[in-house]
Amino acid sequence: MNIMELLGRSRVRVEGEKVIEASDPVIQWCPLFDKIRGIKEVTAESAAANMEFRIENHGMFSPRRKLKMGTFVGFGASESMMTGIRAGIIDAAVTVCDGAGTVITANPELVQGMGGYISGLAETDPIPEVMEGIRRMDGHVLSPVDGKIDQIKGAAYAAAAGYRKFAVTVADAAEAESLRELEKTAGVRIMIIGVHLTGISPEEASRLLAAADIVTACASKHIRE
Known part of the structure; x- marks a missing residue:
């Protein structure tokens, strides 16, 4: 099982390089991710979308995982x-x-x-x-x-x-x-x-x-x- 908490502890589960579920976060806004990714409101949906971005662009939870950045x-x-x-x-x-x-x-x-x-x-x-x-x-x-x-x-x-x-x-x-x-x-x-x-x-x-x-x-x- 692959689980990562992000964007205000939204608990995101990943299977087969896809987000299966994401829980509600405990905060509504994160200044870092607003600045870096333009996320204005932290929600379960924005957490899931950010996890999908990491999977697609960085290969997280996949054989494509990048190990340099x-x-x-x-x-x-x-x-x-x-x-x-x-x-x-x-x-x-x-x-x-x-x-x-x-x-x-x-x-x-x-x-x-x-x-x-x-x-x-x-x-x-x-x-x-x-x-x-x-x-x-x-x-x-x-x-x-x-x-x-x-x-x-x-x-x-x-x-x-x-x-x-x-x-x-x-x-x-x-x-x-x-x-x-x-x-x-x-x-x-x-x-x-x-x-x-x-x-x-x-x-x-x-x-x-x-x-x-x-x-x-x-x-x-x-x-x-």
């Missing part, structure tokens, strides 16, 4: 990790990709190529062509059999592979807190980046801010305050 915004999680690797601040990144799940890589181009198109990836089916493309760009797919997303196991793999300072994207406080524990047991330094946080609770926001290094506010009132 330029900078989308100057402040995104993938852009930050790409810059961090290039500058030597981090050695690698543990992130996700549709068609693959959790991916570990030290290739800054791959980090941006995968992450620049993604909003909140919840589930994905493995796609052999996508995983092979990732492998050719020096990426490691954590679970090629099922495309599982597991950032904690991805971080453990990165530590076991010899990376001593790396970034990990997470979407909830519990994962961030678990990564801090892994830091202690594995003797590594983890740059924790909180992503896809629109609509989180005040308690979740407080815990995430305490555990993470970088937190993207998205449309979260509690993160901003």
